[in-house]
Structures are given as C-alpha cells and as structure tokens.
Amino acid sequence: xxxxxxxxxxxxxxxxxxxxxxxxxxxxxxxxxxxxxxxxxxxxxxxxxxxxxxxxxxxxxxxxxxxxxxxxxxxxxxxxxxxxxxxxxxxxxxxxxxxxxxxxxxxxxxxxxxxxxxxxxxxxxxxxxxxxxxxxxxxxxxxxxxxxxxxxxxxxxxxxxxxxxxxxxxxxxxxxxxxxxxxxxxxxxxxxxxxxxxxxxxxxxxxxxxxxxxxxxxxxxxxxxxxxxxxxxxxxxxxxxxxxxxxxxxxxxxxxxxxxxxxxxxxxxxxxxxxxxxxxxxxxxxxxxxxxxxxxxxxxxxxxxxxxxxxxxxxxxx
Amino acid sequence: xxxxxxxxxxxxxxxxxxxxxxxxxxxxxxxxxxxxxxxxxxxxxxxxxxxxxxxxxxxxxxxxxxxxxxxxxxxxxxxxxxxxxxxxxxxxxxxxxxxxxxxxxxxxxxxxxxxxxxxxxxxxxxxxxxxxxxxxxxxxxxxxxxxxxxxxxxxxxxxxxxxxxxxxxxxxxxxxxxxxxxxxxxxxxxxxxxxxxxxxxxxxxxxxxxxxxxxxxxxxxxxxxxxxxxxxxxxxxxxxxxxxxxxxxxxxxxxxxxxxxxxxxxxxxxxxxxxxxxxxxxxxxxxxx
Numbered sequence: 112x113x114x115x116x117x118x119x120x121x122x123x124x125x126x127x128x129x130x131x132x133x134x135x136x137x138x139x140x141x142x143x144x145x146x147x148x149x150x151x152x153x154x155x156x157x158x159x160x161x162x163x164x165x166x167x168x169x170x171x172x173x174x175x176x177x178x179x180x181x182x183x184x185x186x187x188x189x190x191x192x193x194x195x196x197x198x199x200x201x202x203x204x205x206x207x208x209x210x211x212x213x214x215x216x217x218x219x220x221x222x223x224x225x226x227x228x229x230x231x232x233x234x235x236x237x238x239x240x241x242x243x244x245x246x247x248x249x250x251x252x253x254x255x256x257x258x259x260x261x262x263x264x265x266x267x268x269x270x271x272x273x274x275x276x277x278x279x280x281x282x283x284x285x286x287x288x289x290x291x292x293x294x295x296x297x298x299x300x301x302x303x304x305x306x307x308x309x310x311x312x313x314x315x316x317x318x319x320x321x322x323x324x325x326x327x328x329x330x331x332x333x334x335x336x337x338x339x340x341x342x343x344x345x346x347x348x349x350x351x352x353x354x355x356x357x358x359x360x361x362x363x364x365x366x367x368x369x370x371x372x373x374x375x376x377x378x379x380x381x382x383x384x385x386x387x388x389x390x391x392x393x394x395x396x397x398x399x400x401x402x403x404x405x406x407x408x409x410x411x412x413x414x415x416x417x418x419x420x421x422x423x424x425x426x427x428x429x
Numbered sequence: 430x431x432x433x434x435x436x437x438x439x440x441x442x443x444x445x446x447x448x449x450x451x452x453x454x455x456x457x458x459x460x461x462x463x464x465x466x467x468x469x470x471x472x473x474x475x476x477x478x479x480x481x482x483x484x485x486x487x488x489x490x491x492x493x494x495x496x497x498x499x500x501x502x503x504x505x506x507x508x509x510x511x512x513x514x515x516x517x518x519x520x521x522x523x524x525x526x527x528x529x530x531x532x533x534x535x536x537x538x539x540x541x542x543x544x545x546x547x548x549x550x551x552x553x554x555x556x557x558x559x560x561x562x563x564x565x566x567x568x569x570x571x572x573x574x575x576x577x578x579x580x581x582x583x584x585x586x587x588x589x590x591x592x593x594x595x596x597x598x599x600x601x602x603x604x605x606x607x608x609x610x611x612x613x614x615x616x617x618x619x620x621x622x623x624x625x626x627x628x629x630x631x632x633x634x635x636x637x638x639x640x641x642x643x644x645x646x647x648x649x650x651x652x653x654x655x656x657x658x659x660x661x662x663x664x665x666x667x668x669x670x671x672x673x674x675x676x677x678x679x680x681x682x683x684x685x686x687x688x689x690x691x692x693x694x695x696x697x698x699x700x701x702x703x704x705x706x707x708x709x710x711x712x713x714x715x716x717x718x
Contacts, residue, residue, distance in 0.1 A: 226519065297556065
C-alpha cells in the first residue's frame, strides 16, 4: 500500500515520462541557427584579420630586413624607415607621457570623487562624444592652436598634444570604467580597516583596476601608432633627415630628441608615399612599413599586458 | 494513505537552544563605567525614507550584543552607525548620538579613520583582498605607517593565532592568496585582519551566513574567545546563533511605515525565555518573520 501510494504521488496513473527530446522543433532550430551564426561570425572575424596579416606578411616578404628597419629613407632605392619608425615610437612615448597620468587621474576623479549628478553625467556624455569627433577635425584644431597660435610650426610636441586631445576623453572614460568595475566590497573592507580614501584607492582600487587601465592605454597606443590625420596638420609630413642621436640639443630641429622638430611618423609616411610617392620602390616600401606598423602594435600590446601582470603582482603582494 | 502522504507535516514549533545567561549579565548592565557603546535616539534615513527610528541602547564592555529581527528591520544599517560606514552610502543620514567610550562619534571633527581603527568590522560575505594572506593581515597596520618587518611578522602571527587560522596557513603566508582559502578560512582571515588593527569593538554583519555549519561553529567559538578582550556587536538571522553566542540580545522589527525600530533589549537568556514584548515572543517562537 505504502509503496504504490509513494509512486502514485510522483507519477499518477500515466506512462513514465521519456527522456527523448520533446522540445519543440522551433526552439531546436533556433538553437542550432544561433550556434552556427555565432561560430560563423567568430570565424569570419578571425579570417579577415588573418587575411590582412597574411597579405602584408607576403607583401613585405623580401622587403623587410634589418637594413630596411635601420636605414634612412629613399624612394628611388629601396629606402629604409628608421627615422619615421623612431618618430612613431617617440610620438607614442610623448603622448602617453602626457595622456596616461591625466587620463588615469581624471578616471580616478570621475570614478571615486565626482559621483553621479547632472554635471558629471554631462561630462561623461561629452567624453564619449568628443572621442568620436573625426580625427581630421582634431588635426585642424591642433594646426590652429599649436602650429599657428603658439608659433611652434610643425612639431612633435604639437602632434603629441593634439593626439592627447584626441585620446584623453576615451582614456578617461575607460579608466573610470576600469575603476568602477572594482567591487564596492573591496573599498568597504579597506575603509572599515581605517584606511583613508586615498590609501584605499592607491592600495586596493588601482591594483585591481590595472588590467582595465592597461586596456585603455593599449587602445590609446593603437590610435597613436595608427593615427595619420591628426598628425598631418600638427607634426608635419615629410621625409625626415638623417638623425644624429648624439645631438642632445633639445632646441635644435635636427636633434631626434627634440620635441620641437617636425616628426613624420610611420603611418603619416605611409600616407605620404602612397598618395604622392613617385619612386620605383614606393609600393614595396609601403608594404614593408605596413607590416612593421602591425608588428609594432602587436609587440606593444603584448608588452603592455606583460607589464600589467608584473605591476599587479607588485602592487597586490609587496 | 495517499492523501496523508500529500499533506504537509504538522507545524513544528521551532525550538531555540538557550544558553543560560552568563552570571552577572544583569548586574553588568547596571555599571555605567563599563558602557562601551551607546546610542541616543538614533534615526537613520535613506533620502526621505526612515530606515531606523529612534534607537537608544547601551553596550557593555567585553560583551557580545546580538541584533536580531526580520529582514528589513534595519539591523545592519544600525550596526553601521557604530563605525560610520553609513557615511559611504549616498543619501544616508544619521540623527542622534552614537557614543564610543562616552564620545559622540557623529561630531564633525571626529576622524572616521581613527574611529574605524577602534571599531573594526567583519562583513557578511568574506572579502579578503586579492593579496597574500600575510598582506591581508598586514594591510591595516601598514596603512598606519607600520613598516617594520619584524613587528609586522609578529603582528600577523598573533592576529592569525587569535583568529584560529595560524596553524592552517602558517606554511604559505606569503605565497598563498587570501582568496585561495575556503569560505570559513576567508572569514577568519577577515577577522584576523581586523584584529591586527588592534580594535576595541568588532562589528559583525551576519559573519556566518555564507558559511557551512562547521565553519559557523568555529566562528562562534572564536567570538566567545574574543569576547574576553573585545566588545562585539553581531547582526544575525540565525536565532540559535544569537542564543548561543550573545550576552545581550536586541530585537528589531519594522513599523507600519517599514522603518526599523528596537522592540526590546535584554540579557539573551531572558529574551529567549521570558521576552517582555509579544512581538519578540512571536518572532523567536517562529510565528513571525
């Protein structure tokens, strides 16, 4: 009696439910379609990226060599790219030197101090809007301000400042988001232990936000390496002279260390060659430069991630 | 037979295990010089909404006060007025006086940093920093400028010992992250981290609610040991826990406008056997909440 009664509760009279699929055909189809579509999109993205890299790798084959990287430019022979590569690195360093501290401090302010009110929300909206202003417009602004009004002429510093204007809003916004992603619990734990607000930011929030902050630096760096439009009007377009690295006179336009010299970067150089280059080797130089540009971005990203990991370790476990 | 099997079991009256009130608990309450914490007409608002209304109580030095009551009765909010953690919640405001050793902590010139050093807090969810065990414990002292390696080593060891965690972690203090510990160990690490700042009062906001029964018992044992030297205020949903560990129990509930208030406070033994208020009796006997 008890045993039958016990069974009757779980399964009154009817046949036992089968494990065979009773899910409707529509939802099975939708499930499969979603799987195929998402896999397909992923594969497509990888294929496109792979094709671009493969194209430049093949095109650059036979062009890129140590001497290509290390020699001075020439369009009539297979000239090198050393000065413009140097300028790209220089411009990146100068821009990050200005943009990273300001961007991260701004992000800290927006995340930890500013709070949420109509004014700060307007700032956030402005940050997102300004970062989508076309770079050519930023370039024109830089031309008016740095080149003309400041009488700097074309200069690396003007270029770096224009790039900073271009990147700072996004950098600040991304930094803020990275800091906000740190759980409130961590802040509470630190404050409850009698740490001050700044100690909490310095020792808990910043270390935990490093991966996100590194991402914002990498995105900025990618835009600096790749940017041509902003620099056309601010840092200048030309074929740089032979640089003498022993010239440390920072006021001299011939010194590769000076921020007040025109500084054609690699991407601007590609633009210049492709649009007005006449020499026989132009196409090869452009292909080789593009391959180098892609590699530089890759190397920088990997390096930044590695640095981020080291920094996280240092900051969280002294 | 079939119908009998479907019927729910007859309601069981939830029995609460009662520890006899510690000798002297009543007299203890009468000694004004032993008052560690006190509140006078404390009300806490979130914007326009009153979360806690008009709570006045005193807490004796070296005793454990349990705050019990249904969800939403303002226990945790009230707990956080002792170390002013409510300051961190936008729109929250506290009225009335909260006194630590007779000093009103709500005064504008009070340093919350100093207050929180003296009134430590353990949270509901164990929240060790993603640092080594050592650095977790050393966090508070370091922020106060303690950088002497030997002093820190000693402090970390004694704190972990007091939190009954030392034996389990002593071999990889510096290598293991606080997050690699089990939930119960993490919570003891959080207690050790508080102890290292040398507090006088420890606030615990449902410290065992995320833990398994064995870990819970260990935390409770630990609380009883800590009571020798610290004043502890614990919020708990678990009435057995309140009955087991606390000397004094305060029962909170919600008024019709959903504001929490204090119904009654008294020695734990009495609250669980002869509560003065009908509301308390209903709650502890399981008829409400």
